[in-house]
Amino acid sequence: ARRIRAEAEHTARKLDHLQRVIAALSAAHTPQQVAAVILEQGAPLLGAFGGLLAMRDGDDVALVAGTGFPDEMLRRHSRYPAAAHLPNTDALRTGEPVWIRGIADVEERYPHLLGLYRELDLRGWASVPLSVGGQVLGVLGLAFHEEQAFVEDDRQYILALAHKCAQALDRARLYDSERQLRAQAEETAAMLDTLIEANPAAIAFLDPELR
16 A cells, blocks of 8 residues: 555656646747756656757757766767667657667667766666657657666656657747748848838839839
């Protein structure tokens, strides 16, 4: 009974935390702001010591933000081919999560990363695609010092977090497009005002009714 009650309380805390993360995401207007909410507020509840948020950029993957890793490493891996054989790129290409429960999974699936995992004291990793409307915008990576069972409850929380992150990134992308269009329209209007001010006769070419 105590175990069941503890599990229920843990689930309730995660759901409450997820609601607070969702509320914070609603105020995020850029990919960097979205990444900050996810990595600083969402990931720690699962015990992740760090994470990465990256987005597809043509044939590459571009890092938006990372936490818990050396700055030099983040700079060195700020951009890499989407075709690379890595947990993040595999999740990005397939649209399916990659769960690394421990070193045995690394040895089996990504032996070329063993040195990096030992250097960073990594034991567990989750790479989750950020998808909206069937389009994969990017990927969320979560890093753990301890091996992970990734039980169903934890997986569902991570997937819910990634889904809300993807929606926020899509909104940020639309917001940025609208901002750019608005800036272009304002620039065009300013150019026309300058032209008319310099040559009032030019208005006749802009408004046929004045000819």
